[in-house]
Amino acid sequence: MGFQAEVKQLLHLMIHSLYxxxxxxxxxxxxNASDACDKLRFEAIDNPALLEGGADLxxxxxxxxxxxxxxxxxxxxxxxxxEAVANLGTIARSGTKEFFSQLSxxxxxDAQLIGQFGVGFYSSFIVADKVTVESRRAGVAAxxxxxxxxxxxxxxxxxxxEKESRGTDITLHxxxxxxxxxxxxxxxxxxxxxxxxxxxxVLMQKEExxxxxxxxxxxxxxxAVNQASALWIRNKSDITDEQxxxxxxxxxxxxxxxxxxxxxxxxxxxxxxQLLYIPKRAPFDLWDRDGKRGVKLYVKxxxxxxxxxxxxxxxxxxxxxxxxxxxxxLNVSREILQESRDVRSIREGSVKRVLSLLENMAENKPExxxxxxxxxxxxxxxxxxxxxxNLERIAKLMRFASTHTDEPLQxxxxxxxxxRMKEGQDRIYYVVADSFNAAxxxxxxxxxxxxxxxxxxxxxxxxxxxxxxxxxxxxxQLVSVSKGGLDLAELADEAEKKKQEEVAESFKPLxxxxxxxxxxxxxxxxxxxxLVDSPACVVVGQNxxxxxxxxxxxxxxxxxPDFKPVLEINPEHAxxxxxxxxxxxEFADWANVLLDQALLAEGAQIADPAAxxxxxxxxxxxxx
Ligand code: ADP
Ligand code: MG
Numbered sequence: 001m002g003f004q005a006e007v008k009q010l011l012h013l014m015i016h017s018l019y020x021x022x023x024x025x026x027x028x029x030x031x032n033a034s035d036a037c038d039k040l041r042f043e044a045i046d047n048p049a050l051l052e053g054g055a056d057l058x059x060x061x062x063x064x065x066x067x068x069x070x071x072x073x074x075x076x077x078x079x080x081x082x083e084a085v086a087n088l089g090t091i092a093r094s095g096t097k098e099f100f101s102q103l104s105x106x107x108x109x110d111a112q113l114i115g116q117f118g119v120g121f122y123s124s125f126i127v128a129d130k131v132t133v134e135s136r137r138a139g140v141a142a143x144x145x146x147x148x149x150x151x152x153x154x155x156x157x158x159x160x161x162e163k164e165s166r167g168t169d170i171t172l173h174x175x176x177x178x179x180x181x182x183x184x185x186x187x188x189x190x191x192x193x194x195x196x197x198x199x200x201x202v203l204m205q206k207e208e209x210x211x212x213x214x215x216x217x218x219x220x221x222x223x224a225v226n227q228a229s230a231l232w233i234r235n236k237s238d239i240t241d242e243q244x245x246x247x248x249x250x251x252x253x254x255x256x257x258x259x260x261x262x263x264x265x266x267x268x269x270x271x272x273x274q275l276l277y278i279p280k281r282a283p284f285d286l287w288d289r290d291g292k293r294g295v296k297l298y299v300k301x302x303x304x305x306x307x308x309x310x311x312x313x314x315x316x317x318x319x320x321x322x323x324x325x326x327x328x329x330l331n332v333s334r335e336i337l338q339e340s341r342d343v344r345s346i347r348e349g350s351v352k353r354v355l356s357l358l359e360n361m362a363e364n365k366p367e368x369x370x371x372x373x374x375x376x377x378x379x380x381x382x383x384x385x386x387x388x389x390n391l392e393r394i395a396k397l398m399r400f401a402s403t404h405t406d407e408p409l410q411x412x413x414x415x416x417x418x419x420r421m422k423e424g425q426d427r428i429y430y431v432v433a434d435s436f437n438a439a440x441x442x443x444x445x446x447x448x449x450x451x452x453x454x455x456x457x458x459x460x461x462x463x464x465x466x467x468x469x470x471x472x473x474x475x476x477q478l479v480s481v482s483k484g485g486l487d488l489a490e491l492a493d494e495a496e497k498k499k500q501e502e503v504a505e506s507f508k509p510l511x512x513x514x515x516x517x518x519x520x521x522x523x524x525x526x527x528x529x530x531l532v533d534s535p536a537c538v539v540v541g542q543n544x545x546x547x548x549x550x551x552x553x554x555x556x557x558x559x560x561p562d563f564k565p566v567l568e569i570n571p572e573h574a575x576x577x578x579x580x581x582x583x584x585x586e587f588a589d590w591a592n593v594l595l596d597q598a599l600l601a602e603g604a605q606i607a608d609p610a611a612x613x614x615x616x617x618x619x620x621x622x623x624x
Contacts, residue, residue, distance in 0.1 A: 002155045004090040006100050010114070011125055011152050013103065017110050018119065018126055022178075024255075025123040026061075026187070027194035029072045029170055031250045032121060033059045034198045036076025036168060038303035040138055043077065045302070045330050050077075050138040052166055059202045060222065061191065065182050068174045075167035078137040081160065084148045088121060088133060089156060099284045117284055119255055125152035127181065128172035136163040184216065188225040197231035197247035199301070230301050232275040232322050236263055248277045251296055252320040256280050259368055261321070262357045270345045276321040276354060278361075282375045286318065293317040298324040299332065310337040311347055315383035316354055318376045323350065355393050362397060362413075373399045373410060381462045385469040395473050400456040401436060403445060408436040412456065414473050420454055427479045430456035432464050432548055434603045443601050444481045444539075446532035455481055464549045481530070482539055482546065482602075500529055503571045510580050514567065517591040521607075523564040531570035536598045538565035547604045567595055586622070589615040 003011075018024070037057040044050045060073045079087065099117060103110050124131050129151060136145035145163030150156035180186055184207045191202055201224035210217040231239060231247045248258040258277040265273045276295065285291030294309035294317070301324060311323055327342045337343050358380075362369040373380075383394040399410040404420065417428060429448060433439035439457040448455045458467070471478055507527045514525045522538075531537060540546055545553075545561070553560050569576050579590040596612040599605075606612055 001085065001089060001158060003150075006091050006096050007089065007122070008154055009100050009103070010091070010117075011122055013110055013114060014119065014122055015126055015152070017114065018123065022126045023181075023190045024119065024194070025126055025128075025172070026070075026072075026190050027246070027249065028120055028123045030059055030061070030191065030195045030198060030202060031253075033072060033074035033076060033168070034200055034250070036074050036078070037200055038076075040075075040077040040166075042303050042305075043138070047139070052138065054166075057200050059198070059200055061187055061202060061204050061225075063182050063184075063187060068179070068182065069171050070174065070181060070187070071169055071171045073167065073169040075165060076138075078167050079133070079135040079146060079148075080137040080140065081144070081146045081158070083137070084133065084135060084146045085158060088148055088150075102284075113284070114255065120253065122152075124170070124172050127174055127178045128152075129175045130173035132171045132173075133168060134161060134163060134171075135168040136166055138166045191225050193242070194246050194249075196226045197243050197250060198226055199228065199230040201228040202226045230298075230324075232263065232273050232324060233301065239263075244275075247275070248320065251322060252277065252279060254279055254281075254283075254320070258320075259372055260357055260361055260365075262353050264353060266349055270342045270349075271326040272346055272349075273324045274321065274346075274350055274353060276319050276323075276350065276357070278354075278357065278372060278376075279318060279320060280371060280375070282318065286376075286379065295320060296322045297328075297332075297337075298322060299328045299330050300324070300326060302330060304328075304330070304332060305334070308334075308337065310334070310343055312350055312354070313347070313383070313386055315379055315381075315386050316351065318379055319350075319354055351387070351390060355390060355397070358397050359393070370399075370411060377410065378460050378462050381460070381466045384466045388469070391470070392473075395470065400430075400458065401439075402454050402456050403440070403449065404454045406440060412454075417454055417456065418474070418476070422451070422453055425453060427477045428456070428473060429453065429479055429481050430458055430467065431481050432458045432467060432546065434548060434551070435459050438603045441601075442482065443531060443534040443537040443598070446534060447530040448481065450532050461552070464546060464552070480546070483541065483544075496529075503527060503529075507569070507571050507576075510576070511569075513587065514569070514591050514594075517588050518567065518595055521564065521595060522567045524566045526566060526568050527571050528568035529571075530568070531573070534570060534598075534601065535573040535575040536567060536569045536594045538595070538598045538602055538604075539568055540565055547599075547602055551604070565599070567598060569594070586619075589619055593619060 037059070040050060041057065054075060057075060061070070063070045099113075103113060131150055131152065133148040134145065135148075136142065142164055143160070143162050145161040147159050147161045148156055174181060184204060188204055191204075195202055203222040204225050206219040206221045206223050207216040208219055209215075231243060244261055244263075245257045248254065248261065252258075257280060259280045261275065261277045263275045283292065292307055293314075294307040295311055296306055297304045297308035297311060308323070309317070312319055323346060325342065325346060328340065332340075358369070358372065361372065377399060380394060380397060384391060387394065395414060398414065400412045400417075401408055401410050402412040402417065404412060414428065431439050431442050431444055433442055436457060436459045439459045445455055467478065467480070504527045511525050511527065515522075518525065528537070538547070547563065547565070550560050550563055575594075579587065582590055593612065593615050596606045
């Protein structure tokens with residue numbers, strides 16, 4: 001049978017880009033064997049017959065010097081014929097195709113991407129030029145075993161075999177230069193390094209030095225080379241950072257080290273242990289609705305389910321790890337999880353731990369925190385709407401671009417902002433636009449730049465929505481600078497206020513004329529003091545949808561209300577002074593050009609671009 005196209009690509013890339021890290025194949029195969037045993041233990045809760053009288057789950061690793069093979073065996077759930085074809089010939093994860101289309105051919109970059117994707121079973125082909133999988137699913141007859149064989153080129157063969165013992169044996173036929181793996185010392189060293197956290201015993205045949213043959217000789221006895229106890233149950237002080245990291249790779253299927261973790265035993269109304277990790281890099285399917293999310297749930301050390309998304313809110317969907325409850329029933333289902341009070345308290349407790357972990361990182365490891373924010377900040381922002389009870393803590397974790405730094409990097413916290421507020425300023429100002437550059441160059445910022453007042457620059461998809469939930473921080477209102485009726489009174493002194501009133505009065509006739517010409521296109525026309533360099537801008541009412549949000553809704557094919565902005569003009573600008581003298585068609589051209597250019601500056605589409613160009617050319621000609 002042929003491999004799915006993406007599998008072929010993955011195999012090719014894996015062999016070439018992960019070669020410098022080739023011993024990870026063993027970690028991946030032991031990790032799968034351990035998952036298979038977890039699954040059997042779980043299915044056996046309802047159906048003890050699956051254990052076929054043998055409940056001692058274990059993993060065996062052996063090698064054969066003559067045949068040049070390594071074999072990894074487990075007595076877990078096994079694979080049926082169909083499962084072998086589906087799981088070892090295709091990649092059944094949503095978004096796989098798109099993921100592969102991003103690969104560039106640059107080894108180093110692609111190695112990182114593959115890491116995000118997870119390496120898994122196919123990593124065996126880094127060291128093997130032929131892999132044989134012999135398996136029998138627990139509970140089926142001995143003559144319904146399956147053998148899967150492939151040379152990792154483009155196809156695999158599959159046949160039915162007789163297999164006495166339940167579970168899976170995977171045999172790697174090593175490539176020509178890989179003889180270093182044919183040693184007890186080498187294999188056990190790799191297993192200790194990468195798989196010590198596996199909770200089942202990983203056994204190897206004992207070897208002793210035979211002085212007559214002057215070489216190591218295999219004994220009948222098998223011994224565990226790992227500690228074989230669930231890592232999260234051990235005392236924190238007995239666990240090394242390396243062990244925490246390797247365990248992370250096992251539970252997350254990630255290739256890279258985690259950024260941080262938190263490990264706690266919680267006692268009280270509800271008892272559980274949590275070991276939660278923050279990844280260093282967003283998985284390729286973070287934005288995919290069907291993507292992997294959630295943590296592994298165990299009950300009293302028995303694996304219950306992967307991706308138990310009920311245990312954490314969606315805005316923390318990047319968290320990976322394990323929660324082991326002492327209270328939940330073993331036969332807990334996803335439906336029960338949704339309603340359980342124990343789950344609710346686990347969830348609340350876990351949110352608090354993750355937020356503390358992030359606060360700690362922000363405080364003590366700002367570089368790590370910057371990495372976190374760049375990867376997952378947009379997800380965390382969803383918490384403003386999803387988890388109002390933790391709004392204050394989430395807000396403190398947010399980082400923004402701002403006019404103070406004028407670079408796209410998001411590294412300004414609200415505390416930074418507040419510490420730089422001007423005397424008399426009691427609001428936090430922000431602007432939302434389609435892109436960082438549009439935000440940074442928004443005409444609405446002119447007066448703020450002139451007065452040296454900082455404005456937060458928001459340009460991510462989630463921002464407009466976020467700001468609709470996030471209106472106040474530490475008693476200070478958050479105010480959009482692009483909304484109408486922007487009250488800058490707090491920033492003006494007495495003389496300025498007086499001037500404003502006089503100006504508004506003297507421009508009344510012009511405002512009336514503009515309203516008359518533009519009456520079908522704008523809601524209102526006002527004089528503003530917020531502009532410095534631009535002659536005009538458009539704004540919307542405080543409670544109206546912003547043009548930016550309207551565009552997003554339109555792009556998503558949604559019906560939107562008719563949009564009529566308010567035009568605001570800058571009385572200090574030479575063009576405004578000049579058009580007071582214009583009459584008739586010329587004045588109408590000016591009025592329309594003012595409105596259209598204000599819309600363009602906002603990033604909006606104008607209704608009739610050809611008319612805009614015609615009018616502008618007419619005006620240009622006159623001034624030549
Ligand atoms: P992952 O572990 O992320 O699911 P892998 O590529 O490591 O991906 O494994 C692919 C699939 O093959 C597994 O999900 C599992 O269904 C199956 N599989 C691999 N090894 C075993 C095994 N030892 N026993 C049973 N099934 C296995
Ligand atoms: Mg795996």
